[in-house]
Amino acid sequence: MQIDLRGRSEMGDYMVIASGRSTRQVAAIAEHLTDKLKQEYGVLSKTEGKETGDWVLIDTGDVIVHVFRPEVREFYQLEKMWAPSGAAADSFR
Template sequence: MVIFLQPGAGVFAAREPLEDNVLSQLSVAPLSSGASVAVMTASAMTAETTSDQVLARVLASLDDDKAEDIVTIDLRGRSSIADHMVICSGRSSRQVGAIAEKLVERLKEEFGRTCKIEGKDQGDWVLIDASDVIVHVFRPEVREFYQLEKMWMPTGARV
């Protein structure tokens, strides 16, 4: 979300995709400098599902669709992009696309989350952004080429 603070104005512009309801969960809080900042209300935060719940559903979905070599990487405290990253493989471009499509459907159905998805048409590497959980679904050759696990795994961890 992009937030523009305007000192003394009290109201600011925020841009968010239409499918998200983040703006309805924000309230304006004044700062001592006279500027305003948006804060998420406690009720909005408790109504949200936790990243661990989303991760559990992602892993169950990948298992249901026969994804292979599933690796989960905990990003908490290491990156602000997400709490978890999941990397897995499908045996073919068709399976990679199907795994991604079913995952997006299940997250929408169970949690009401609209996920962003990239690369489904090609089927070599599909990225699913479920906010707290980032999922990469690869064909095995493409996964071997990019080796994301090596980049994100903690130092000394075995892949």
């Protein structure tokens, strides 16, 4: 799910929320994404949570990426907190 944060938050312009099926997959998605951003676009990213693999935060500056295990994503429900009012979060999954 992609959420436009422009004009709503100082932390970035966009938020991307994604899921992996397991801790290993979440960590692998995060690692692949940070490697690709660095190699193809020269973007250095800060990451948090890759060691545990439940929820990895990738901060690229303008874009904040959250990669969750499904249970953790459901618990925190960032879509409900950040999606524009009236948007159905389930339609983005």
